[in-house]
Amino acid sequence: xxxxxxxxxxxxxxxxxxxxxxxxxxxxxxxxxxxxxxxxxxxxxxxxxxxxxxxxxxxxxxxxxxxxxxxxxxxxxxxxxxxxxxxxxxxxxxxxxxxxxxxxxxxxxxxxxxxxxxxxxxxxxxxxxxxxxxxxxxxxxxxxxxxxxxxxxxxxxxxxxxxxxxxxxxxxxxxxxxxxxxxxxxxxxxxxxxxxxxxxxxxxxxxxxxxxxxxxxxxxxxxxxxxxxxxxxxxxxxxxxxxxxxxxxxxxxxxxxxxxxxxxxxxxxxxxxxxxxxxxxxxxxxxxxxxxxxxxxxxxxxxxxxxxxxxxxxxxxxxxxxxxxxxxxxxxxxxxxxxxxxxxxxxxxxxxxxxxxxxxxxxxxxxxxxxxxxxxxxx
Numbered sequence: 001x002x003x004x005x006x007x008x009x010x011x012x013x014x015x016x017x018x019x020x021x022x023x024x025x026x027x028x029x030x031x032x033x034x035x036x037x038x039x040x041x042x043x044x045x046x047x048x049x050x051x052x053x054x055x056x057x058x059x060x061x062x063x064x065x066x067x068x069x070x071x072x073x074x075x076x077x078x079x080x081x082x083x084x085x086x087x088x089x090x091x092x093x094x095x096x097x098x099x100x101x102x103x104x105x106x107x108x109x110x111x112x113x114x115x116x117x118x119x120x121x122x123x124x125x126x127x128x129x130x131x132x133x134x135x136x137x138x139x140x141x142x143x144x145x146x147x148x149x150x151x152x153x154x155x156x157x158x159x160x161x162x163x164x165x166x167x168x169x170x171x172x173x174x175x176x177x178x179x180x181x182x183x184x185x186x187x188x189x190x191x192x193x194x195x196x197x198x199x200x201x202x203x204x205x206x207x208x209x210x211x212x213x214x215x216x217x218x219x220x221x222x223x224x225x226x227x228x229x230x231x232x233x234x235x236x237x238x239x240x241x242x243x244x245x246x247x248x249x250x251x252x253x254x255x256x257x258x259x260x261x262x263x264x265x266x267x268x269x270x271x272x273x274x275x276x277x278x279x280x281x282x283x284x285x286x287x288x289x290x291x292x293x294x295x296x297x298x299x300x301x302x303x304x305x306x307x308x309x310x311x312x313x314x315x316x317x318x319x320x321x322x323x324x325x326x327x328x329x330x331x332x333x334x335x336x337x338x339x340x341x342x343x344x345x346x347x348x349x350x351x352x353x354x355x356x357x358x359x360x361x362x363x364x365x366x367x368x369x370x371x372x373x374x375x376x377x378x379x
Contacts, residue, residue, distance in 0.1 A: 019350075022059065024036075032272065083107075104137045130345075151165060157171070164177065229315040230329045236293055249303045259300070
């Protein structure tokens with residue numbers, strides 16, 4: 001296709017519709033988010049990560065029998081194979097948790113299809129395996145790098161409780177379990193974001209599901225995507241006290257730098273997920289009796305709104321919640337991946353079902369024609 005001088009280029013594909021999907025609906029003007037038509041506020045209040053994962057993958061909420069079976073399947077895949085634990089122990093000292101998670105997922109993706117297993121059956125098993133095992137990978141690596149023994153998942157516990165158990169070495173109380181479960185629901189999917197797009201680009205070549213998830217994790221790692229929760233917490237710690245908030249914001253804005261955790265490509269109002277997480281942060285800080293980081297965050301929100309009219313996105317209060325749950329800063333992006341994997345897989349299924357190789361174009365702006373110059377004639 002010949003590109004012309006009048007060809008419109010949408011940097012970052014902003015506003016470009018690339019597919020039809022029945023998974024997630026977003027109205028950025030009104031701050032509405034729905035999974036399979038169900039409002040995120042309802043799901044956050046009434047559902048849980050396992051049920052939402054089933055909903056995203058299958059298009060409907062499970063009945064009791066389906067839900068019980070689905071939880072059993074996930075529980076069976078939570079423990080890590082010995083080879084994966086060896087891999088985690090063998091990673092270089094100081095390795096970034098998100099890169100470790102990406103490497104471990106890529107390793108698990110190499111397990112071959114079983115004899116007699118169809119492509120769909122293989123993808124189903126791989127989906128359960130990666131969704132269940134990724135939180136175990138992240139929690140286990142955190143313990144390994146601290147010189148502690150990884151915790152084997154408890155089959156009686158669900159997604160949220162097992163992650164915190166694996167992280168802390170003790171079972172969480174209901175307030176902490178519920179907080180992480182709700183955060184997991186909010187992280188589960190968000191339509192065609194950068195990491196989901198990376199996953200479906202890989203899928204469009206008919207690459208394997210594990211490879212597509214690996215691509216998504218690599219994409220999520222960036223500070224403009226899943227890495228921003230870590231940057232938010234670093235910002236709050238750099239500010240340190242309430243009286244330094246305004247000066248810090250003025251300095252950052254004056255230098256033309258972004259305030260991490262604010263603004264969103266889609267939402268033109270308050271991110272509904274951020275609103276829910278702010279409430280959770282308030283409950284957790286009351287539970288712990290330490291409001292320092294929440295108070296600084298609320299003051300940052302007030303000042304940024306006053307000076308730039310920007311609303312917080314999910315990562316802003318996710319950082320406060322994760323910090324209250326004892327998640328180290330550099331582990332926060334990997335925690336995002338532990339939950340977004342459910343949404344990636346839903347979109348991978350949808351791409352497989354109606355596939356066409358994704359192959360966009362670029363407009364060439366280099367020289368029209370350049371002769372080859374032999375090496376001994378070059379300056």
